[in-house]
Amino acid sequence: MGESVAEATITNWLKEVGDHIDADEAVLEIATDKVDSEVPSEVSGKLVEKLFEKDDLVQVGQTIAIIEVEGGVVVDAPSAEPASVTEIEKTVEAAKSYTAAPVAINQDFSKSEKFYSPLVKNIAKEEGVSIEELDSISGTGSEGRVTKNDILEYLSKRKNGQVAQTPPPVAAAPEAKTQQPSAPKASSAPAPAKPAPVSVNGQDEIVEMDRMRKLISGYMVQSLQTSAHVQSFIEVDVTAIWDWREKNKNVFEKREGEKLTFTPIFMEIVAKALKDFPMMNISVDGEYIVKKKNINLGMAAALPNGNLIVPVIKNADQLNLLGMAKAVNDLGARAKAGKLKPDDTQGGTYTVTNVGTFGSVFGTPIINQPQVGILALGAIRKVPAVIETPEGDFIGIRKKMFLSHSYDHRVVDGALGGSFVKRVAEYMEAFDENRSI
Numbered sequence: 001m002g003e004s005v006a007e008a009t010i011t012n013w014l015k016e017v018g019d020h021i022d023a024d025e026a027v028l029e030i031a032t033d034k035v036d037s038e039v040p041s042e043v044s045g046k047l048v049e050k051l052f053e054k055d056d057l058v059q060v061g062q063t064i065a066i067i068e069v070e071g072g073v074v075v076d077a078p079s080a081e082p083a084s085v086t087e088i089e090k091t092v093e094a095a096k097s098y099t100a101a102p103v104a105i106n107q108d109f110s111k112s113e114k115f116y117s118p119l120v121k122n123i124a125k126e127e128g129v130s131i132e133e134l135d136s137i138s139g140t141g142s143e144g145r146v147t148k149n150d151i152l153e154y155l156s157k158r159k160n161g162q163v164a165q166t167p168p169p170v171a172a173a174p175e176a177k178t179q180q181p182s183a184p185k186a187s188s189a190p191a192p193a194k195p196a197p198v199s200v201n202g203q204d205e206i207v208e209m210d211r212m213r214k215l216i217s218g219y220m221v222q223s224l225q226t227s228a229h230v231q232s233f234i235e236v237d238v239t240a241i242w243d244w245r246e247k248n249k250n251v252f253e254k255r256e257g258e259k260l261t262f263t264p265i266f267m268e269i270v271a272k273a274l275k276d277f278p279m280m281n282i283s284v285d286g287e288y289i290v291k292k293k294n295i296n297l298g299m300a301a302a303l304p305n306g307n308l309i310v311p312v313i314k315n316a317d318q319l320n321l322l323g324m325a326k327a328v329n330d331l332g333a334r335a336k337a338g339k340l341k342p343d344d345t346q347g348g349t350y351t352v353t354n355v356g357t358f359g360s361v362f363g364t365p366i367i368n369q370p371q372v373g374i375l376a377l378g379a380i381r382k383v384p385a386v387i388e389t390p391e392g393d394f395i396g397i398r399k400k401m402f403l404s405h406s407y408d409h410r411v412v413d414g415a416l417g418g419s420f421v422k423r424v425a426e427y428m429e430a431f432d433e434n435r436s437i
Helices: 085-096 118-127 131-136 148-159 211-226 239-256 263-276 321-336 414-429
Strands: 007-013 026-031 036-040 045-050 057-059 065-068 229-237 282-285 288-291 297-302 350-353 373-377 381-389 392-408
Touching: 118 148, 229 414, 239 321, 239 392, 263 297, 263 321, 263 350, 263 414, 297 321, 373 414, 392 414
Parallel strands: 297 350, 350 373
Antiparallel strands: 007 026, 007 057, 026 036, 045 065, 229 392, 282 288, 373 392, 381 392
Protein backbone atom coordinates (compact mmCIF):
# COMPACT_ATOMS: atom_id res chain seq x y z
CA MET A 1 0.00 0.00 0.00
CA GLY A 2 3.02 2.30 0.11
CA GLU A 3 5.38 3.39 2.87
CA SER A 4 3.18 6.24 4.09
CA VAL A 5 0.00 4.17 4.50
CA ALA A 6 -0.35 2.45 7.89
CA GLU A 7 -3.94 1.20 7.95
CA ALA A 8 -7.12 0.78 5.94
CA THR A 9 -10.79 -0.01 6.52
CA ILE A 10 -12.48 -3.00 4.91
CA THR A 11 -15.50 -1.63 3.08
CA ASN A 12 -16.75 -4.74 1.29
CA TRP A 13 -15.91 -8.42 0.85
CA LEU A 14 -16.22 -9.42 -2.81
CA LYS A 15 -15.72 -13.13 -2.01
CA GLU A 16 -17.23 -15.34 0.67
CA VAL A 17 -15.83 -18.39 2.48
CA GLY A 18 -15.90 -21.35 0.08
CA ASP A 19 -15.61 -19.22 -3.07
CA HIS A 20 -12.91 -19.99 -5.62
CA ILE A 21 -10.49 -17.14 -6.32
CA ASP A 22 -8.23 -16.72 -9.33
CA ALA A 23 -4.81 -15.12 -9.06
CA ASP A 24 -5.06 -11.31 -9.34
CA GLU A 25 -8.83 -11.47 -8.82
CA ALA A 26 -10.20 -8.88 -6.37
CA VAL A 27 -11.10 -10.38 -2.99
CA LEU A 28 -12.23 -7.32 -1.07
CA GLU A 29 -12.47 -3.55 -1.20
CA ILE A 30 -10.63 -1.31 1.24
CA ALA A 31 -10.53 2.40 1.98
CA THR A 32 -7.83 4.62 3.40
CA ASP A 33 -8.64 8.13 4.55
CA LYS A 34 -8.57 9.31 0.92
CA VAL A 35 -8.75 6.45 -1.55
CA ASP A 36 -10.93 3.39 -2.14
CA SER A 37 -9.28 0.42 -3.83
CA GLU A 38 -9.49 -3.31 -4.40
CA VAL A 39 -7.18 -5.97 -2.95
CA PRO A 40 -6.38 -8.79 -5.38
CA SER A 41 -5.34 -12.31 -4.44
CA GLU A 42 -1.73 -13.27 -5.02
CA VAL A 43 -2.69 -16.93 -5.61
CA SER A 44 -5.45 -19.11 -7.00
CA GLY A 45 -7.43 -21.15 -4.51
CA LYS A 46 -10.42 -21.30 -2.18
CA LEU A 47 -11.21 -18.73 0.51
CA VAL A 48 -11.38 -20.74 3.76
CA GLU A 49 -11.40 -18.01 6.40
CA LYS A 50 -11.97 -14.27 6.77
CA LEU A 51 -10.15 -12.84 9.79
CA PHE A 52 -11.80 -9.41 9.61
CA GLU A 53 -15.29 -8.21 8.80
CA LYS A 54 -16.70 -5.24 6.94
CA ASP A 55 -15.88 -1.87 8.58
CA ASP A 56 -12.95 -3.36 10.53
CA LEU A 57 -9.77 -1.24 10.65
CA VAL A 58 -6.74 -3.29 9.62
CA GLN A 59 -3.06 -2.46 10.01
CA VAL A 60 -0.70 -2.90 7.07
CA GLY A 61 1.01 -6.28 7.40
CA GLN A 62 -1.84 -8.05 9.17
CA THR A 63 -3.33 -11.21 7.68
CA ILE A 64 -6.88 -10.53 6.53
CA ALA A 65 -7.84 -13.86 4.97
CA ILE A 66 -6.66 -17.42 4.48
CA ILE A 67 -6.71 -19.05 1.04
CA GLU A 68 -6.32 -22.77 0.43
CA VAL A 69 -4.22 -23.45 -2.64
CA GLU A 70 -3.52 -26.71 -4.43
CA GLY A 71 -1.95 -29.32 -2.15
CA GLY A 72 -3.76 -28.10 0.96
CA VAL A 73 -1.18 -25.39 1.76
CA VAL A 74 -2.54 -22.24 3.35
CA VAL A 75 -1.09 -18.82 2.57
CA ASP A 76 -0.87 -17.01 5.91
CA ALA A 77 1.17 -14.20 7.46
CA PRO A 78 4.81 -14.19 6.30
CA SER A 79 6.06 -14.86 9.83
CA ALA A 80 3.80 -17.91 10.28
CA GLU A 81 4.63 -21.39 9.06
CA PRO A 82 2.20 -22.93 6.52
CA ALA A 83 -0.59 -24.91 8.13
CA SER A 84 -3.29 -27.08 6.72
CA VAL A 85 -6.95 -26.12 6.87
CA THR A 86 -7.54 -29.06 9.23
CA GLU A 87 -4.96 -27.72 11.69
CA ILE A 88 -6.56 -24.28 11.70
CA GLU A 89 -10.01 -25.76 12.21
CA LYS A 90 -8.65 -27.82 15.12
CA THR A 91 -7.14 -24.66 16.61
CA VAL A 92 -10.43 -22.78 16.43
CA GLU A 93 -12.39 -25.74 17.80
CA ALA A 94 -9.86 -26.18 20.62
CA ALA A 95 -10.33 -22.55 21.59
CA LYS A 96 -14.12 -22.95 21.55
CA SER A 97 -13.92 -25.98 23.86
CA TYR A 98 -12.85 -23.81 26.77
CA THR A 99 -15.24 -21.88 28.97
CA ALA A 100 -14.65 -18.13 29.07
CA ALA A 101 -13.95 -16.71 32.51
CA PRO A 102 -17.06 -14.91 33.81
CA VAL A 103 -15.13 -11.78 34.87
CA ALA A 104 -14.64 -8.31 33.51
CA ILE A 105 -11.16 -8.20 32.01
CA ASN A 106 -8.96 -5.77 30.16
CA GLN A 107 -8.75 -6.70 26.47
CA ASP A 108 -7.69 -3.34 25.05
CA PHE A 109 -4.90 -4.60 22.80
CA SER A 110 -3.84 -1.04 21.96
CA LYS A 111 -2.41 -0.77 25.48
CA SER A 112 0.10 -3.51 24.75
CA GLU A 113 3.42 -2.84 23.06
CA LYS A 114 3.43 -6.36 21.63
CA PHE A 115 1.97 -7.49 18.30
CA TYR A 116 -0.69 -10.21 18.34
CA SER A 117 -2.15 -11.89 15.27
CA PRO A 118 -5.94 -11.76 14.72
CA LEU A 119 -6.18 -15.49 15.53
CA VAL A 120 -4.42 -15.05 18.89
CA LYS A 121 -6.63 -12.05 19.69
CA ASN A 122 -9.78 -14.00 18.85
CA ILE A 123 -8.73 -16.90 21.09
CA ALA A 124 -7.88 -14.47 23.89
CA LYS A 125 -11.29 -12.81 23.62
CA GLU A 126 -13.10 -16.16 23.46
CA GLU A 127 -11.31 -17.48 26.54
CA GLY A 128 -11.34 -14.32 28.62
CA VAL A 129 -7.56 -13.89 28.60
CA SER A 130 -6.69 -10.41 29.82
CA ILE A 131 -4.08 -8.29 28.09
CA GLU A 132 -1.91 -8.63 31.21
CA GLU A 133 -2.04 -12.43 30.91
CA LEU A 134 -1.33 -12.29 27.20
CA ASP A 135 1.70 -10.07 27.74
CA SER A 136 3.05 -12.54 30.30
CA ILE A 137 3.12 -15.45 27.81
CA SER A 138 6.57 -16.22 26.42
CA GLY A 139 6.17 -16.40 22.66
CA THR A 140 8.01 -18.87 20.47
CA GLY A 141 7.30 -17.09 17.19
CA SER A 142 9.44 -14.64 15.23
CA GLU A 143 10.79 -11.86 17.45
CA GLY A 144 9.17 -13.52 20.46
CA ARG A 145 5.60 -13.26 19.13
CA VAL A 146 2.89 -15.33 20.75
CA THR A 147 1.68 -18.05 18.37
CA LYS A 148 -1.58 -20.00 18.45
CA ASN A 149 0.28 -22.94 20.02
CA ASP A 150 1.64 -20.68 22.75
CA ILE A 151 -1.77 -19.39 23.80
CA LEU A 152 -3.37 -22.86 23.57
CA GLU A 153 -0.60 -24.27 25.77
CA TYR A 154 -1.17 -21.43 28.23
CA LEU A 155 -4.93 -22.10 28.29
CA SER A 156 -4.30 -25.79 28.87
CA LYS A 157 -2.03 -25.03 31.85
CA ARG A 158 -4.51 -22.53 33.24
CA LYS A 159 -7.32 -25.06 32.98
CA ASN A 160 -5.21 -27.59 34.91
CA GLY A 161 -4.38 -25.03 37.59
CA GLN A 162 -0.73 -24.75 36.58
CA VAL A 163 -1.01 -20.97 36.14
CA ALA A 164 -3.09 -18.47 38.04
CA GLN A 165 -5.57 -16.36 36.10
CA THR A 166 -5.05 -12.67 36.56
CA PRO A 167 -7.98 -11.31 38.58
CA PRO A 168 -9.82 -8.30 37.23
CA PRO A 169 -8.63 -4.96 38.63
CA VAL A 170 -10.59 -3.76 41.64
CA ALA A 171 -11.55 -0.12 41.74
CA ALA A 172 -10.00 1.67 44.73
CA ALA A 173 -12.27 3.45 47.17
CA PRO A 174 -12.32 7.20 46.62
CA GLU A 175 -10.05 9.14 48.96
CA ALA A 176 -11.20 12.13 50.89
CA LYS A 177 -10.37 15.33 49.03
CA THR A 178 -9.54 18.60 50.66
CA GLN A 179 -9.06 20.65 47.51
CA GLN A 180 -11.81 22.37 45.58
CA PRO A 181 -13.78 20.03 43.33
CA SER A 182 -12.64 20.10 39.73
CA ALA A 183 -14.88 20.77 36.79
CA PRO A 184 -16.80 17.68 35.68
CA LYS A 185 -15.13 15.77 32.90
CA ALA A 186 -16.86 15.28 29.60
CA SER A 187 -18.32 11.85 29.13
CA SER A 188 -16.17 9.55 27.00
CA ALA A 189 -19.23 7.73 25.72
CA PRO A 190 -19.81 8.30 21.99
CA ALA A 191 -22.51 10.81 21.14
CA PRO A 192 -25.69 9.20 19.86
CA ALA A 193 -26.03 9.29 16.10
CA LYS A 194 -28.13 12.18 14.90
CA PRO A 195 -31.34 10.92 13.34
CA ALA A 196 -31.90 11.60 9.67
CA PRO A 197 -33.84 14.80 9.00
CA VAL A 198 -37.46 14.54 7.93
CA SER A 199 -38.93 16.42 5.01
CA VAL A 200 -41.62 18.65 6.46
CA ASN A 201 -43.47 19.11 3.18
CA GLY A 202 -42.84 15.53 2.04
CA GLN A 203 -41.22 16.76 -1.17
CA ASP A 204 -37.58 17.32 -0.13
CA GLU A 205 -35.17 14.48 -0.82
CA ILE A 206 -32.96 13.40 2.08
CA VAL A 207 -29.61 11.97 0.93
CA GLU A 208 -27.00 10.66 3.35
CA MET A 209 -23.40 11.68 2.66
CA ASP A 210 -21.26 8.87 1.31
CA ARG A 211 -18.16 7.77 3.20
CA MET A 212 -15.78 9.98 1.22
CA ARG A 213 -17.95 13.09 1.61
CA LYS A 214 -18.13 12.56 5.38
CA LEU A 215 -14.34 12.35 5.52
CA ILE A 216 -13.90 15.46 3.39
CA SER A 217 -16.35 17.33 5.57
CA GLY A 218 -14.37 16.42 8.66
CA TYR A 219 -11.04 17.38 7.06
CA MET A 220 -12.28 20.80 5.97
CA VAL A 221 -13.68 21.71 9.39
CA GLN A 222 -10.59 20.38 11.14
CA SER A 223 -8.28 22.40 8.87
CA LEU A 224 -10.16 25.65 9.56
CA GLN A 225 -10.02 24.95 13.28
CA THR A 226 -6.29 24.17 13.12
CA SER A 227 -4.71 26.73 10.80
CA ALA A 228 -4.98 30.51 10.83
CA HIS A 229 -6.00 30.94 7.21
CA VAL A 230 -4.97 34.12 5.39
CA GLN A 231 -4.94 34.83 1.64
CA SER A 232 -2.87 36.79 -0.87
CA PHE A 233 -4.07 37.45 -4.42
CA ILE A 234 -2.09 38.43 -7.49
CA GLU A 235 -2.99 38.87 -11.16
CA VAL A 236 -0.56 37.43 -13.69
CA ASP A 237 -0.15 37.75 -17.44
CA VAL A 238 0.10 34.24 -18.93
CA THR A 239 -0.01 35.25 -22.60
CA ALA A 240 3.41 33.68 -23.26
CA ILE A 241 2.29 30.38 -21.73
CA TRP A 242 -0.99 30.48 -23.67
CA ASP A 243 0.75 31.10 -26.99
CA TRP A 244 3.42 28.44 -26.36
CA ARG A 245 0.81 25.80 -25.55
CA GLU A 246 -1.23 26.69 -28.65
CA LYS A 247 1.90 26.22 -30.75
CA ASN A 248 2.92 22.87 -29.22
CA LYS A 249 -0.23 21.05 -28.07
CA ASN A 250 -0.98 19.31 -31.37
CA VAL A 251 2.63 18.18 -31.85
CA PHE A 252 2.72 16.91 -28.28
CA GLU A 253 -0.53 14.96 -28.60
CA LYS A 254 0.58 13.39 -31.89
CA ARG A 255 3.96 12.40 -30.45
CA GLU A 256 2.95 11.31 -26.94
CA GLY A 257 -0.65 10.23 -27.50
CA GLU A 258 -2.04 12.50 -24.78
CA LYS A 259 -3.07 16.10 -24.30
CA LEU A 260 -0.85 18.96 -23.15
CA THR A 261 -2.75 21.03 -20.59
CA PHE A 262 -1.78 24.12 -18.61
CA THR A 263 -1.55 22.15 -15.37
CA PRO A 264 1.93 20.61 -15.83
CA ILE A 265 3.31 24.01 -16.84
CA PHE A 266 1.95 25.59 -13.68
CA MET A 267 3.05 22.67 -11.49
CA GLU A 268 6.60 22.91 -12.83
CA ILE A 269 6.67 26.62 -11.96
CA VAL A 270 5.26 26.07 -8.44
CA ALA A 271 7.90 23.40 -7.75
CA LYS A 272 10.59 25.82 -8.90
CA ALA A 273 9.24 28.56 -6.61
CA LEU A 274 9.14 26.15 -3.65
CA LYS A 275 12.87 25.56 -4.09
CA ASP A 276 13.34 29.34 -3.79
CA PHE A 277 11.13 29.48 -0.67
CA PRO A 278 11.72 26.22 1.28
CA MET A 279 9.81 27.57 4.29
CA MET A 280 6.62 27.15 2.24
CA ASN A 281 7.46 23.44 1.88
CA ILE A 282 6.95 22.62 5.55
CA SER A 283 4.42 21.09 7.91
CA VAL A 284 3.46 21.82 11.52
CA ASP A 285 3.61 19.21 14.26
CA GLY A 286 2.47 20.73 17.54
CA GLU A 287 4.97 23.45 18.39
CA TYR A 288 7.52 22.18 15.87
CA ILE A 289 8.12 22.95 12.19
CA VAL A 290 9.06 20.05 9.92
CA LYS A 291 11.09 21.20 6.91
CA LYS A 292 10.43 18.76 4.07
CA LYS A 293 13.35 17.50 2.03
CA ASN A 294 11.23 16.46 -0.95
CA ILE A 295 8.84 18.63 -2.91
CA ASN A 296 5.69 16.55 -3.37
CA LEU A 297 2.94 18.50 -5.11
CA GLY A 298 -0.70 17.64 -4.54
CA MET A 299 -3.06 18.42 -7.42
CA ALA A 300 -6.58 18.79 -6.07
CA ALA A 301 -9.22 17.49 -8.47
CA ALA A 302 -12.97 16.99 -8.44
CA LEU A 303 -14.20 13.50 -9.25
CA PRO A 304 -17.27 12.86 -11.45
CA ASN A 305 -19.36 12.19 -8.31
CA GLY A 306 -18.42 15.61 -6.92
CA ASN A 307 -15.98 14.36 -4.27
CA LEU A 308 -12.50 15.80 -3.92
CA ILE A 309 -9.27 13.85 -4.39
CA VAL A 310 -5.67 15.07 -4.13
CA PRO A 311 -3.18 12.79 -5.90
CA VAL A 312 0.46 13.67 -5.27
CA ILE A 313 3.33 14.15 -7.72
CA LYS A 314 6.38 12.88 -5.81
CA ASN A 315 9.69 14.77 -6.17
CA ALA A 316 8.05 17.23 -8.54
CA ASP A 317 11.13 19.47 -8.66
CA GLN A 318 13.11 16.66 -10.30
CA LEU A 319 10.78 16.38 -13.31
CA ASN A 320 11.18 18.25 -16.57
CA LEU A 321 8.10 19.53 -18.36
CA LEU A 322 7.61 16.29 -20.28
CA GLY A 323 7.88 14.22 -17.10
CA MET A 324 5.50 16.57 -15.30
CA ALA A 325 2.95 16.32 -18.13
CA LYS A 326 3.13 12.52 -18.01
CA ALA A 327 2.68 12.48 -14.22
CA VAL A 328 -0.24 14.92 -14.30
CA ASN A 329 -2.06 13.02 -17.04
CA ASP A 330 -1.47 9.64 -15.40
CA LEU A 331 -2.74 10.72 -11.97
CA GLY A 332 -5.65 12.63 -13.47
CA ALA A 333 -6.78 9.69 -15.60
CA ARG A 334 -6.50 7.19 -12.75
CA ALA A 335 -8.33 9.54 -10.39
CA LYS A 336 -11.31 9.81 -12.76
CA ALA A 337 -11.30 6.03 -13.28
CA GLY A 338 -11.09 5.31 -9.55
CA LYS A 339 -7.77 3.50 -10.04
CA LEU A 340 -5.59 5.51 -7.66
CA LYS A 341 -3.54 3.51 -5.18
CA PRO A 342 -3.51 4.49 -1.48
CA ASP A 343 0.05 5.77 -1.69
CA ASP A 344 -0.85 8.06 -4.62
CA THR A 345 -2.53 10.50 -2.22
CA GLN A 346 0.05 10.39 0.58
CA GLY A 347 3.09 12.49 1.39
CA GLY A 348 2.10 15.80 -0.20
CA THR A 349 4.03 18.87 0.97
CA TYR A 350 2.16 21.62 -0.95
CA THR A 351 -1.08 21.62 -2.93
CA VAL A 352 -2.31 23.32 -6.10
CA THR A 353 -6.00 23.46 -7.04
CA ASN A 354 -7.37 24.65 -10.38
CA VAL A 355 -10.61 26.47 -9.57
CA GLY A 356 -10.55 27.97 -13.06
CA THR A 357 -11.68 24.61 -14.44
CA PHE A 358 -15.20 25.55 -13.35
CA GLY A 359 -14.96 29.16 -14.50
CA SER A 360 -14.05 30.69 -11.14
CA VAL A 361 -11.86 33.79 -11.42
CA PHE A 362 -10.27 33.12 -8.02
CA GLY A 363 -11.04 31.33 -4.77
CA THR A 364 -9.98 30.94 -1.15
CA PRO A 365 -9.00 27.28 -0.83
CA ILE A 366 -8.70 25.48 2.52
CA ILE A 367 -5.23 24.22 3.46
CA ASN A 368 -4.60 20.49 3.11
CA GLN A 369 -3.32 19.53 6.59
CA PRO A 370 -0.59 19.32 7.81
CA GLN A 371 0.71 21.47 4.94
CA VAL A 372 0.92 25.25 5.32
CA GLY A 373 -0.08 26.49 1.89
CA ILE A 374 -2.35 25.89 -1.10
CA LEU A 375 -2.45 27.78 -4.40
CA ALA A 376 -5.66 28.25 -6.40
CA LEU A 377 -5.37 28.84 -10.15
CA GLY A 378 -8.17 30.99 -11.55
CA ALA A 379 -9.68 30.94 -15.02
CA ILE A 380 -7.57 32.37 -17.84
CA ARG A 381 -9.40 35.32 -19.42
CA LYS A 382 -8.81 37.60 -22.37
CA VAL A 383 -8.74 41.13 -20.96
CA PRO A 384 -7.67 44.59 -22.15
CA ALA A 385 -4.41 45.57 -20.49
CA VAL A 386 -1.78 48.31 -20.55
CA ILE A 387 1.32 47.09 -22.37
CA GLU A 388 4.58 48.93 -21.70
CA THR A 389 7.06 49.24 -24.60
CA PRO A 390 10.13 51.43 -25.31
CA GLU A 391 7.93 53.39 -27.68
CA GLY A 392 5.33 54.03 -24.96
CA ASP A 393 2.27 52.41 -23.40
CA PHE A 394 -0.66 51.11 -25.34
CA ILE A 395 -3.77 48.98 -24.76
CA GLY A 396 -3.82 45.38 -25.97
CA ILE A 397 -5.60 42.05 -25.44
CA ARG A 398 -3.75 39.82 -22.97
CA LYS A 399 -4.44 36.46 -21.33
CA LYS A 400 -4.56 36.92 -17.57
CA MET A 401 -5.46 34.93 -14.49
CA PHE A 402 -5.59 35.35 -10.71
CA LEU A 403 -3.49 33.34 -8.28
CA SER A 404 -5.03 32.90 -4.81
CA HIS A 405 -2.61 31.80 -2.12
CA SER A 406 -4.00 30.51 1.20
CA TYR A 407 -1.36 29.98 3.89
CA ASP A 408 -1.10 29.19 7.58
CA HIS A 409 -0.47 32.44 9.47
CA ARG A 410 0.76 30.48 12.50
CA VAL A 411 4.06 29.87 10.71
CA VAL A 412 3.85 31.82 7.43
CA ASP A 413 3.76 35.61 7.66
CA GLY A 414 2.45 37.90 4.94
CA ALA A 415 5.94 38.69 3.63
CA LEU A 416 6.70 35.03 2.95
CA GLY A 417 3.23 34.12 1.71
CA GLY A 418 3.07 37.15 -0.57
CA SER A 419 6.65 36.80 -1.83
CA PHE A 420 6.10 33.17 -2.75
CA VAL A 421 3.02 33.78 -4.88
CA LYS A 422 4.74 36.79 -6.46
CA ARG A 423 7.67 34.57 -7.44
CA VAL A 424 5.23 32.11 -9.05
CA ALA A 425 3.75 35.00 -11.05
CA GLU A 426 7.20 36.20 -12.12
CA TYR A 427 8.13 32.76 -13.42
CA MET A 428 4.83 32.56 -15.32
CA GLU A 429 5.33 35.93 -17.00
CA ALA A 430 8.96 35.11 -17.87
CA PHE A 431 8.04 31.81 -19.54
CA ASP A 432 10.23 31.08 -22.57
CA GLU A 433 8.04 30.85 -25.67
CA ASN A 434 10.87 29.18 -27.59
CA ARG A 435 11.46 26.26 -25.22
CA SER A 436 11.08 22.71 -26.49
CA ILE A 437 9.29 19.80 -24.91
